[in-house]
Amino acid sequence: MPEWIEVALRTLLAVAVLFVMTKLLGKRQVSQLSMFEYITGITIGSLTAYVSLDLQSTWYLGLVSMIVWVGVSLGMEFLQLKSKTARNILDSNATVLIKDGKILEDNLKKERLTTDELMEQLRTKDVFRVADVEFALIEPSGNVNVLLTKENQPLTPKHLGIKVAPEQEPQTVIMDGEIMDEPLATIGLSRQWLNTELEKLGVAIENVFLGQVDSYGQLYVDLFDDQIKVPQPQKKAALLATLKKCEADLEMFGLSTKEQKTKQMYKQCSVALEKVINEVKPLLIR
Structure with missing residues (x-):
């Protein structure tokens, strides 16, 4: 068999095996690599190249090595799922970098993070002043998460006491x-x-x-x-406008009549409609 055909066949086999093993390792292996998973990814990639190109060696030994590496990685992930101690050893813990607007320099040195890098991470969270930060920590994945002080947090309908309807998936x-x-x-x-x-x-x-x-x-x-x-x-806006117009018409009718019983009826209807508007307004203003 010509060498180029053998290399092509080995490469196709290595790609197929690598795809299956990557699926076994799951999405976390791709999206959030721990230190061990990072090493595993590099090693498996090197072994795949070995299986594809090293024509002088027994090719299946590379596949055996790949399977062992994946098996060890799966074992580590299973251990992490079952044991908090294992997670602490393999992934480490989150480290507090800022507390009450004060940078914790010792923790910064512990994570080998410079001040410039910390400020860059804060800016990615739309934070430009350290004094605005109530709490910031670096996760085992390397991401920095930030909690702003109460007065610097974005205003939400909950802060204003406004109820809004739940939003389902479009x-x-x-x-x-x-x-x-x-x-x-x-x-x-x-x-x-x-x-x-x-x-x-x-x-x-x-x-x-x-x-x-x-x-x-x-x-x-x-x-x-x-x-x-x-x-x-504009259906929701039009419906809300129609309801408010009906409420205004009821109030106007109540003011224009001299019959007390009729005036009272219009007033009661206006109050009832106002209550309905307040209940459905969260559904109509989104």
Whole structure:
């Protein structure tokens, strides 16, 4: 057999084995490498090259070595899942770098992190003043997580005492000009409903690059032609405006009549409608 064919066959075999072993090691091996996993990845890559190119040696010994390395790595991961002590030894613990706006220099030296590197990590979190940091630590993965002081944290509806409705996952119902039937069925809608919504927007299905339906049944579309502006759905805003108009009309009717019983009826209806508006407003302002 010519050497180039043997190298090609060995390479294909090594790639197939490497793919299977990578799947066995799981996503964590790719997305969040510990020190041991980093070493394992480098070693397995080197062994794969050995299996592909070293024609003078017995090729299957490289595969045996790869299998042993993967087996050891899987054993380490299983041990980490079962034992907190093992996790502490293999992955170490998080280290506090900033506390109450004060940099802990000893911990910084322990992690071999310079001041410039710390400031760079803070800037990636949109933090430019150390004094704004309540608490910051470096995770075993090397990421720096930051907790801002109370007055510097972003304002949320909860801080204002406002209740907002939960947001469910939007469903992609159009992709590359093609209707996706399964997401439509998931939210209980049909092609007929989708075509009706597209007609309201004045858009043809073949011109839609991406279409999504949110948890309130509103359709958002992105067209192939970026120069065309599509109006945003206004159903919720229109409904809220209609409810407020009805409330204002009831109050006006109550003020315009001289009959006390009728005036009281309009007032009660206005109060009841105001209560309804307050309850559904979180659903309509998103």
